[in-house]
Amino acid sequence: MSEAVLLDDEVLKIDNLSMHFGGLKAVDQLSFTIKEKEIFGLIGPNGAGKTTVFNCITQFYKPTAGNVVFRNNKGEVQSLIGVKVHDIIRKGLVRTFQNVELIPELSLIDNVMVGAHIEFKAGLVSQFLKLPGARREEKAIREKAERALAFMGIGDLKDQLAGGQPYGVRKKVEIARTLMCDPKLIILDEPAAGLNDTETLQLADNIRKIRDEYNCTILLVEHDMRLVMSICDRICAISFGKFLACGTPAEIQANAQVQEAYLGEKEAEAEKDMKEEKSPLEKIKDNLLGKEN
């Protein structure tokens, strides 16, 4: 394992990361670094291993090899390998999930307050008896959660149950929940999946606003190329777990390797298109791919 070293402006370094499931190399010697206050995109075709990278960073998976180095919220540089899953958030690293994971039986505000779990200091007895200390903490965190919900533009829905909310709202709640722990790095797993165009535009705004106002770095995996290309400062492209390229959106779009891995299929089909009439199924497929472009 390499040493835990980061340059001054770097917040996260993935160093030769490998994750093997049996014979399958889901992630293979992947390296990239994320700078402070950057919106960093991780892209790749389906099954490229993006979510596996996320799970390795947040220690849901124990990587087969390699290192994940992080500058935590105290400014110390440390390796995340071996840190317990539930301690990751204490370092200032928080994530959302591909399939929104909220508690349907609780109100939106209670769901957001779960995000401040680590901020509570009151013990069992204090909470049992609702002693002044526990009461104060609860009140302060409730107010903070109200601010986070208002920040995401859904402050008026705070007392409604999470279960009955539309997908777009639940996604916002999940992002609001990540804001509760004053994160240093937020990892968003497909934040635009399932959102309509207006909601996606709103999301892009919100992500920038979060970066600026909460002063944090954002790493996101996303399939919606318009979103990725419009908001990311830098992008890392991977395919079959292997590093392809890293650079600005323009560089990535111009990169031949990325085009081949990501868009190649479409180009091949475009050529085919010139020669012969397309079947309806192919047209639908093209539409889908076209949207991603």
Added chain:
Amino acid sequence: MDKKQNKAAAFFKSKYFGYIIFGALLSLLPLATQAGVLKTSMIGIVGGTIIYSIVAQGLNINLGFAGLTSLGTAGFMGLGAYISAFLTENMGWAWEASLIVSIVICVLLGLVVGLISLRVEGLYLGIITLCIAEIFRKTFEELDPITGGYAGKKASFPTIFFGGWKLNQAQNYVLLAIIMVIMMILTYNLVHGQIGRALHAMRGSTSAAQAMGISLFKYRLMAFALSTGYAALGGVLYVHFFRFAYPSTWTLTLSLNIVAMVVIGGSRTIFGPFLGAVIVYSLQDLVIKRIPVIGDLNGISYIISGVLIILVVMFYPKGVINFFSQIKEKAGKSKAAAPAAVPAAQTESGKEENADE
């Protein structure tokens, strides 16, 4: 002055006030029996219901909130009962001291059991806890000097204020009601705070909970130990209320009954376990056994309880406590039916409350 009034107004509107009123209404039962309106045996039945509702409330934290299956409740309840009986009868301890010590011993033992068994989930956890409860029960049978073996262990009504006031059955019953109200308030506080939310999160999605910094093991252990504490409290109250503990009481049947109380009454609610205890424990004595012909058939009440459990689980998975709100919801959906159905539901809920008392 104004602030004080506001505080008072807020209190009357709060859940606490509801629990206290409920406890006060239950405490009126001995007056009714003294006046000859109700039979004296009612005190024993409702008292038992209160005790089981406390135990079920504990399991509610474990099963309802944390989503952990435990079939060992009866074992810990029995343990609490025997320890307290031994400490007061053989060692001459004060009731308060034996109450605290019994609970502490059970919680510590619960922590040890939890440390071992909470590495598995679901059915496996159920089986492990069941085995542990069976070990306890076997111990109760064999450990003659402390538990009295098959012959059972005698205890007496509590003498509270460290030997200052010997209670009779009616007073002991009021004490039970008071303790139940206290436990309701404490449970309410707990589940509406950080720990409650953590338990909710854990049940919903373990990975999301972990990402939010919730240690699964810590909170599972906490839920398990808490439910053990409630069970021990129930056991102590039981042995001093019924003044006898037999090994045959603390069986799998009792554990399953307590699970049924939580499920039928309505998990994740405060009144649910009480309602469940009424249905599972006292409905047979209060209602079914009094119905002519049917009530005389031996064992029929068990069949009715079983059928009820199935019906509730199939049609009201949220429990009987949500029965009326669910009806109102349905009535609200078909607007034409709404004005007729809501008053009907209200009068029925009124009847149910009367039955509770």
